Every structure is written in structure tokens, then in C-alpha cells.
Amino acid sequence: MTRLFDSLAIVAGILLLWTGVFEYAGDSAITGPLQTFRFAANLLGRADFWQHAQATLSAFGYALAISAVAGIALGLILGLHRFSGDVAEPMLASLYTIPKVTLYPLMLLVFGLGVSAKVAFGVIHGMIPVILFTLSAVKNIPQVLLRTAKALHLTPMQTATHLLAPAVLPEIISGLRIGFALTFLGVLIGEMFASQRGLGFLIINGINSHDVKRTTAVILIVITASVAANGALLALDRRAHH
Amino acid sequence: MTAEAGAHATLRAVTRTYPGARPVHALGPIDLDLMRGEFFSVVGPSGCGKSTLLDVLAGLSEPTSGEITFEGKPVRGVPDGIGVVFQEDASFPWLSVRDNVAFGLRRMGTDPAEITRRVDYAIGFMGLKDFAHSYPAQLSGGMRQRVCIARTLVLQPRLILLDEPFGALDQQTRLLMGDELLRLWRETSATVLLITHALDEAAMLSDRVGVMSARPGVFIDLVQTNWPRDRDSRIVAEAEFGAVTGRLWGSLRAESMKAIGRAG
Ligand SMILES: Nc1ncnc2c1ncn2[C@@H]1O[C@H](COP(=O)(O)OP(=O)(O)O)[C@@H](O)[C@H]1O
Ligand SMILES: [Mg+2]
Numbered sequence: 151m152t153r154l155f156d157s158l159a160i161v162a163g164i165l166l167l168w169t170g171v172f173e174y175a176g177d178s179a180i181t182g183p184l185q186t187f188r189f190a191a192n193l194l195g196r197a198d199f200w201q202h203a204q205a206t207l208s209a210f211g212y213a214l215a216i217s218a219v220a221g222i223a224l225g226l227i228l229g230l231h232r233f234s235g236d237v238a239e240p241m242l243a244s245l246y247t248i249p250k251v252t253l254y255p256l257m258l259l260v261f262g263l264g265v266s267a268k269v270a271f272g273v274i275h276g277m278i279p280v281i282l283f284t285l286s287a288v289k290n291i292p293q294v295l296l297r298t299a300k301a302l303h304l305t306p307m308q309t310a311t312h313l314l315a316p317a318v319l320p321e322i323i324s325g326l327r328i329g330f331a332l333t334f335l336g337v338l339i340g341e342m343f344a345s346q347r348g349l350g351f352l353i354i355n356g357i358n359s360h361d362v363k364r365t366t367a368v369i370l371i372v373i374t375a376s377v378a379a380n381g382a383l384l385a386l387d388r389r390a391h392h
Numbered sequence: 393m394t395a396e397a398g399a400h401a402t403l404r405a406v407t408r409t410y411p412g413a414r415p416v417h418a419l420g421p422i423d424l425d426l427m428r429g430e431f432f433s434v435v436g437p438s439g440c441g442k443s444t445l446l447d448v449l450a451g452l453s454e455p456t457s458g459e460i461t462f463e464g465k466p467v468r469g470v471p472d473g474i475g476v477v478f479q480e481d482a483s484f485p486w487l488s489v490r491d492n493v494a495f496g497l498r499r500m501g502t503d504p505a506e507i508t509r510r511v512d513y514a515i516g517f518m519g520l521k522d523f524a525h526s527y528p529a530q531l532s533g534g535m536r537q538r539v540c541i542a543r544t545l546v547l548q549p550r551l552i553l554l555d556e557p558f559g560a561l562d563q564q565t566r567l568l569m570g571d572e573l574l575r576l577w578r579e580t581s582a583t584v585l586l587i588t589h590a591l592d593e594a595a596m597l598s599d600r601v602g603v604m605s606a607r608p609g610v611f612i613d614l615v616q617t618n619w620p621r622d623r624d625s626r627i628v629a630e631a632e633f634g635a636v637t638g639r640l641w642g643s644l645r646a647e648s649m650k651a652i653g654r655a656g
Contacts, residue, residue, distance in 0.1 A: 316484070
């Protein structure tokens with residue numbers, strides 16, 4: 151009940167802020183809520199919009215798969231190998247904080263325009279948090295659980311599947327949730343810089359051609375979709391954390 | 393009145409030094425015969441090597457020198473028949489109480505009907521019936537420790553090692569848990585080694601109490617209590633109880649001061 155009330159309060163707050171920005175900046179920068187909802191509904195009924203959405207989703211799918219699989223694998227390896235983990239963790243953390251925008255020109259040169267650049271943008275944003283969460287989950291497994299495994303005569307295989315895996319799973323899910331959001335962000339940025347297709351491209355193209363209505367509507371759709379996805383993942387995350 | 397005569401586990405000149413840039417001589421030399429069926433407690437100042445003693449006796453780590461046997465065989469790795477309850481909370485947060493308790497038996501591939509029987513018994517015995525479907529995060533520290541005891545109990549160990557299992561509990565609850573431990577000891581006929589820092593707990597529960605020195609821990613006194621086997625916490629009211637705790641404190645006082653001096 152309070153959850154519902156909180157959500158409603160947040161939505162109301164956003165609408166208020168939106169109206170405020172609209173009043174301040176005028177319709178050369180942003181359209182008002184009502185008009186945007188109407189145009190967004192219209193966009194959702196159009197085939198060319200869905201082609202762009204499809205382009206974004208497929209790039210996002212590849213990027214997320216790479217972030218998740220490679221991120222978890224690297225995190226496990228680094229976490230299990232204590233020394234390399236101790237060396238890698240601060241390096242990854244500082245890599246994570248560098249403004250990745252400085253890498254874009256370089257990445258464009260390497261990957262060119264198109265899907266692979268978008269995917270690469272998604273991966274550089276999304277993979278590091280997955281690695282870091284996995285690594286710290288493995289490193290922080292309580293010693294007493296490993297001693298318990300010995301005391302209960304578990305085989306190495308049983309220790310891995312029945313003890314290590316469930317012990318690290320909640321942290322990995324948290325990492326994936328953050329990786330999910332950042333991968334999506336990376337893909338959208340990639341589309342703004344390095345593509346002629348996708349929702350990111352629609353936004354930047356709308357800005358360049360002063361199509362305020364379309365830009366605002368696409369932003370609304372993107373935000374709504376990512377908030378919904380994040381909400382679902384957060385619920386999963388909470389359940390995993392008992 | 394001890395159950396059967398004879399040593400159940402023996403330690404001969406056992407020491408343990410933690411290697412490292414500055415090696416820590418944590419334990420020993422320790423010589424001890426744990427008698428079959430006895431309730432033996434170890435008291436000693438914190439950091440004196442009590443948990444280290446439990447580790448080597450359980451086969452969780454190797455002694456640096458010396459020999460340990462359990463039921464006549466040298467200890468290499470954790471032997472069948474030894475159950476351990478650790479000082480830290482070792483319950484599995486991702487499993488319900490029931491699944492926690494059944495964990496060891498399931499991994500051993502025990503017959504499901506037998507698992508159900510033993511788990512029901514252990515859950516009932518430890519007073520966990522109303523919490524069987526709860527998760528550890530929903531339980532107090534004391535309840536979680538009961539889960540860990542039940543998880544060990546279902547394996548029907550012949551030697552049970554407990555490392556300060558009631559450390560986090562208040563005095564009254566500790567006395568009652570002590571009664572349950574006595575009941576468990578009587579019903580299973582197991583040999584029990586209990587590590588504790590509470591002198592009254594050691595005095596009330598044990599057939600014998602070993603008093604350890606400050607690190608490196610060696611036994612500086614062994615106190616025999618002569619309680620009847622069907623004792624319970626009410627013996628704290630008896631004069632003999634006061635004499636036992638008094639003797640324990642007499643042995644331990646100087647050592648505890650050393651431990652404090654080292655910390656300060
Ligand atoms: N893994 C370890 N490496 C180095 N020193 C340790 C380790 N474990 C324990 N010690 C040290 O050994 C001593 C005995 O520890 P422990 O057996 O845990 O004491 P107690 O259980 O009596 O409090 C302490 O001084 C502790 O700091
Ligand atoms: Mg200890």
C-alpha cells in the first residue's frame with residue numbers, strides 16, 4: 151500500500167517538474183506532458199518507430215549477453231584467484247570512474263559506425279559493474295561457510311554448486327541489475343554517436359532537426375521502459391537477498 | 393558417572409603455529425584424552441587458541457606438530473563421526489530452516505524417508521518447529537545457532553565440538569540453552585567438547601573443565617566436577633557449584649590479566 155503511494159508520489163513529482171521545465175523553457179526545448187503522451191501513443195503505433203526500437207533492442211541484447219557472461223566469468227576468475235583479484239579490483243574501480251566519453255573517438259575508429267560500435271559502447275559501460283560485484287561476492291564469502299563445507303564432507307563439486315553458487319548469486323543479481331541499466335545507457339549513447347538507427351539515433355536526430363515533439367516522446371518511452379525493467383529487476387534482486 | 397571407559401579422542405604434544413611473515417604460535421603443546429561419553433569444556437582468555445584447538449581436533453586444519461587420534465585412528469581431514477558447530481553464524485541464508493537442517497544428509501544421499509525422520513526429530517528437539525519454513529534472516533542469532541546445532545545433530549555425530557555457541561546470548565537464555573545441550577548429550581550418548589568463555593557455563597555443564605593459559609594456549613588446570621548425569625541448570629544454586637567456579641577463576645585470573653595486558 152505504501153509502495154503504491156510512494157510510486158504515485160514520484161510520478162506526480164515528475165509530472166510537476168516536467169510541467170515546470172516546460173513552462174520555463176517553452177516548446178522549443180520540450181513538449182508538455184499531455185501532448186507528449188498523445189504523440190508517444192501515436193509513435194507506438196508506427197512501423198518505423200518499431201524498426202528503430204528493434205535495432206536498439208537487438209544491440210542491447212548482444213551487449214547485455216556479453217556484459218553478463220564475460221563479466222561474471224572474469225569476476226569469478228579474479229575473485230577465486232585472490233592475488234589477481236586484489237590487483238585487479240582497484241584497477242577496475244578506477245577504470246569504472248574514468249569518463250568513458252573520452253574513449254568514444256577511439257572506439258569509433260576501431261569499430262566504425264553500426265551495430266558493433268553500439269554493442270561495444272554498451273559493453274564498456276555495463277561489464278565493469280558486473281565484474282566488480284561478482285569479484286567482491288566471491289571474495290567476501292564467509293570463511294565459516296567453507297569450513298562448514300569441509301565439516302559436512304562436501305565434494306569440491308558439491309561445494310561449488312550447493313554452497314558457492316547460492317552464496318554469490320544475490321550479489322551477482324545486483325551486479326546484473328546495475329549492468330543492465332548501464333549497458334542500455336551505453337547502447338543509447340552509441341546510437342547517438344555512431345549509428346543511423348535506433349532510439350538513441352531518433353533522439354539525437356530529433357534534436358538536430360528541431361523535432362521537439364518526437365524527441366520528447368521518444369525520451370518518455372525510453373524512460374518508461376527502463377524504469378519498468380529496473381523495477382522488475384529490483385523485485386528479483388530483493389527476493390534473492392532474502 | 394561416565395558412560396563407557398576409554399579415550400574417544402587423544403591429543404599428544406599438539407601445537408599449531410600460523411605461518412606468515414610473523415608466525416603466530418597459537419596453541420600447545422596440548423596433551424589430552426577425551427573420554428568416551430564425557431562432557432568436556434574448555435575455558436580460557438580470548439585469543440588463547442581455543443578455536444585453533446577445535447580446528448585441529450576436527451581435522452579442519454593440520455597441527456604443526458603432534459598427533460591426534462579419533463576412535464583409535466589418526467585424524468587426517470574431518471573424520472566421519474565428528475560434528476562441528478562454529479563460533480560464527482554458519483547457517484545458509486538461502487535455505488529455509490528445514491532445508492538447512494537437511495543439507496548434510498541430502499548431500500550424502502541419505503534415503504529421503506530417513507532424512508525426513510531425522511530432520512523432524514532434530515527440529516523438534518531444538519525447538520524449531522514453528523520456524524521450520526522461516527529463513528535465517530528472520531531468526532535471532534540464538535535461533536540461527538540452534539539451526540546449526542540441529543544441522544550437526546542429524547548427522548548423528550559421536551563426538552560433537554561446539555565453539556562458543558551461546559556467545560551472543562543473554563545469561564538466562566544461555567542457562568536454558570545449557571539445559572538443552574545437556575539433554576542432547578544424554579540422549580545421543582555422544583562425547584561433547586564445548587568451548588566457552590563463561591565459567592559458570594563450563595562449571596554447570598561439564599564432567600571436566602580444561603583451563604587454558606593465555607596464548608600459546610596450554611592446559612594449566614583440569615577440574616573434575618562429579619555432577620550426576622541427569623543434572624540441569626539448577627545446580628548453580630549448590631555450594632559445590634560455587635567451589636568449582638571459584639577454582640576455575642583461581643586458575644584463570646592471572647591468565648586473563650596477561651591477555652588484557654597484551655591487548656592494552
Ligand atoms: N588464520 C590465522 N592466521 C594468523 N593468526 C591467527 C589465525 N587464526 C587465529 N590466529 C591467532 O591465533 C590466536 C588464537 O586464535 P583463536 O584460536 O581463534 O583464539 P580463541 O578462539 O581462543 O579466541 C589469536 O592470537 C589469533 O589472533
Ligand atoms: Mg574462538
